[in-house]
Amino acid sequence: MKFWAKPYFDLYDHILSANGVPITLKYLSVIESHLQPNLVSWAGAVGPWQLMPYEAQRFGLKNNKYVDERTDFIKSTEVAAKLLKELYAEFGDWLLVVAAYNGGVGRVKQAIEKAKxxxxxxxxxxxxxETRNHVKKYIATHYIFENNGGVTTLTAQEVQQYFNVPAEQRTAITSADSTLCSVEISGRYNAALICKQLQILPAYFNQxxxxxxxQLASGKKYIMYLPKEKKNLFEATKQQIxxxxIQQLLLGSPVAY
Structure with a gap:
């Protein structure tokens, strides 16, 4: 899937990013449907994002005996992105978002109340x-595709506790809002040099x-996330960086930050 699904993942990246949702949530579609557009669940969920009929109708997708737009990759991903953003506004925690996406908002709220x-x-x-296993499958899939975890595999408390970044930057990490922008790059950029030039903490950049x-070493393009206020500086200095x-790669010595 890492190879044949790249066009779908590229599509997901652009749509999720445009909606202010972490692009690694594309892996939710992997465990929902294995990216099969015509998959129908026992509960009546359909498509690559396994949308229920009432969700399709709520977000304006056609769902009748003639057409079911839940099978459309573009339209269903647009709806999934809006739904994920809506769930994050409710819970403020990406693991709870994945749980609610599978089991429903009501069940997650009840569980929170019972567990205190x-x-x-x-x-x-x-x-x-099914729901608790769904979350664990998402975490595992994230690790398989990214070789590590990330913001969406941690609880909100873990993000705040373990990320050594200022409070204002924690908000940017944990929120699906407009504080971030995406820039498509290619070439052997050095993350440490980007952090040094833009004055971004390496731990924050890596997350x-x-x-x-x-990905850059493999010759592929990469959609890089930056705080919005850093975009103009990056564009102005990207050739220099x-x-x-490349010089650093040839010399083989680490960048002092």
């Missing part, structure tokens, strides 16, 4: 087995951009 906690790891056994070095990155 908002951590997935505390509430999981108050959720249906926003998992798999950065590996790239030249320095």
């Amino acid at each position: 906690s908002k951590s997935f790891w505390d509430i999981q056994y108050f959720l249906p087995e 926003l951009n998992p798999g950065f070095a590996a 790239l030249e320095q990155s």
